[in-house]
Amino acid sequence: MAKLDPSAQKKSDHTANYWLGGLTAVFFSLTIFFAFNSKPHVAAQPEIPLVDKKFLDTxxxxxxxxDLVKAKEDLSDYDCYACHDKAKPPRIRYDTNQKIIIPKEHANIEMSHGTHERNNICYNCHNEQNLNTLQVRDGNVVKFDNIPQLCGSCHGPTLRDWEAGAHGRTSGYWDRQLGDINRLSCANCHNPHAPDIPTREAAPGPHYLHEASSHEPSKSHR
Ligand code: HEC
Ligand code: HEC
Ligand code: HEC
Ligand code: HEC
Structure with a gap:
């Protein structure tokens, strides 16, 4: 083996330094490159339309x-004795088909309670002795602000469910020490005169955040 020339030795040290310096620069610029491009590149997501606000109204x-009393709204519909005589309860009139005739003063009322209008008779619920109150079948008088008591006198199982929180929308606190529980009245959802709830437009289904695969329902089913 030939003895290494010291000047050649110096030269190769020099070259090595250049290489190391160069590599450091390369790795350093890679570090910067990755640091600023760390996000994975994904195809732009199609814009997802936000759900119509009307579906979020609770x-x-x-x-x-x-509610009307609380909001101090017009209560003239409830001022029965502004029109009726205390001594003479209004008589219910029927047409030739035994269908109740709704007088024009009560034209806002649409009566349709039960299939075959089984529960259309005003005094099944209103108290003819005192129109400002309601009455249940055993004769007990119920105030207008205690509607569940009236409905429950005929719909016992539903009242039981409602009291347990299984029927009607319960909100507020489960832990009563933290706050009150809120129960909506039957009449917040059911019109007492026509309690069947009208069909509503269904809210749209969920949006997938990725392309729908064959396992997921197709767009036409959403
Ligand atoms: C704006 C006036 C007015 C008010 C307020 C009013 N009524 Fe009447 N109501 C009438 C008139 C008029 C008739 C038809 C004539 C009659 O039977 O006296 C009538 C009829 C009725 C009848 C018989 C219904 C039928 O179809 O034959 C009932 C029951 C009745 N009213 C209950 C009430 C009750 C309960 C209230 C209060 C929650 C009330 N009314 C408030 C004017 C009114
Ligand atoms: C005097 C008894 C009685 C009272 C009080 C009463 N209901 Fe009814 N309800 C009935 C009868 C009877 C039916 C018919 C059941 C059937 O056709 O199978 C009915 C049916 C219904 C239905 C089913 C929808 C329909 O129209 O068939 C709902 C909802 C309802 N009632 C809610 C209420 C609410 C809310 C109240 C209180 C504001 C109430 N009911 C008070 C007797 C009553
Ligand atoms: C199933 C029970 C029930 C029957 C049957 C019923 N009502 Fe009512 N009615 C109520 C309840 C409960 C309220 C209070 C409504 C509320 O708080 O939303 C009310 C409210 C009213 C009001 C005041 C508010 C308004 O809508 O004008 C009038 C007037 C009235 N009823 C008249 C009548 C007449 C007339 C009949 C018969 C044709 C009748 N009701 C049959 C339960 C009944
Ligand atoms: C948050 C709204 C809400 C409240 C509060 C509520 N209900 Fe209902 N109720 C419904 C809905 C929704 C249905 C199903 C309606 C339909 O299929 O037409 C229903 C159905 C019913 C039925 C039909 C029979 C059945 O069980 O399917 C009766 C009766 C009834 N409710 C009575 C009551 C009574 C009585 C109260 C109060 C103690 C009450 N509801 C409170 C929303 C409510």
């Missing part, structure tokens, strides 16, 4: 007598 669709 306020009940009906106001009860109690």
């Amino acid at each position: 306020s009940p669709w009906r106001q009860t007598y109690a």
Whole structure:
């Protein structure tokens, strides 16, 4: 083996230093490159339309007598004795088909309670001795702001479910020490005169955040 020339030795040290310096620069610039490009490159997501605000409104669709009192709204519909005589309860009139005739002063009332309008008779619920109150079948008088008591006198199992929180929308606190529990009145959802709840437009289904695969329902089913 030939003895290494010291000047050649120096030269190769020099070259090595250049290489190391160069590599350091390369790795350093890679570090910067990765640091600023760390996000994975994904195809641009299609814009997802936000759900129509009307589906997010949680306020009940009906106001009860109690709500009207609280909101200080017009209560003239409940001022029965502004028109009726205390001594003479209004007589219910029927047409030739035994269907109740709704007088024009009560034209806002649509009566349709039960299949075959089984529970359309006003005094099944209103108290003819005192129109400002309601009455249940055993004769007990119920105030206008205690509608569940009236409904429950005929719909016992539903009242039981409602009291347990299984029927009607319960909100507020489970832990009563933290706050009150809120129960909506039957009349917040059911019109007492026509309690069947009208069909509503269904809210749209969820949006997938990725392309729908064959396992997921197709767009036409959403
Ligand atoms: C704006 C006036 C007015 C008010 C307020 C009013 N009524 Fe009447 N109501 C009438 C008239 C008029 C008739 C038809 C004539 C009659 O039977 O006296 C009638 C009829 C009735 C009848 C018989 C219904 C039928 O179809 O034959 C009942 C029951 C009745 N009213 C209950 C009430 C009750 C309960 C209230 C209060 C929650 C009330 N009304 C408030 C004017 C009114
Ligand atoms: C005097 C008894 C009685 C009272 C009080 C009463 N209901 Fe009814 N309800 C009935 C009868 C009877 C039916 C018909 C059941 C059937 O056709 O199978 C009915 C049916 C219904 C239905 C089913 C929908 C329909 O129209 O068939 C709902 C909802 C309802 N009632 C809610 C209420 C609410 C809310 C109240 C209180 C504001 C109430 N009911 C008070 C007797 C009553
Ligand atoms: C199933 C029970 C029930 C029957 C049957 C019933 N009502 Fe009512 N009615 C109520 C309740 C409960 C309220 C209070 C409504 C509320 O708080 O939303 C009310 C409210 C009213 C009001 C005041 C508010 C308004 O809508 O004008 C009038 C007037 C009235 N009823 C008249 C009548 C007449 C007339 C009949 C018969 C044709 C009748 N009701 C049959 C339960 C009944
Ligand atoms: C948050 C709204 C809400 C409240 C509060 C509520 N209900 Fe209902 N109720 C419904 C809905 C929704 C249905 C199913 C309606 C339909 O299929 O037409 C229903 C169905 C019913 C039925 C039909 C029979 C059945 O069980 O399927 C009766 C009777 C009834 N409710 C009575 C009551 C009574 C009585 C109260 C109060 C103690 C009450 N509801 C409170 C929303 C409510």
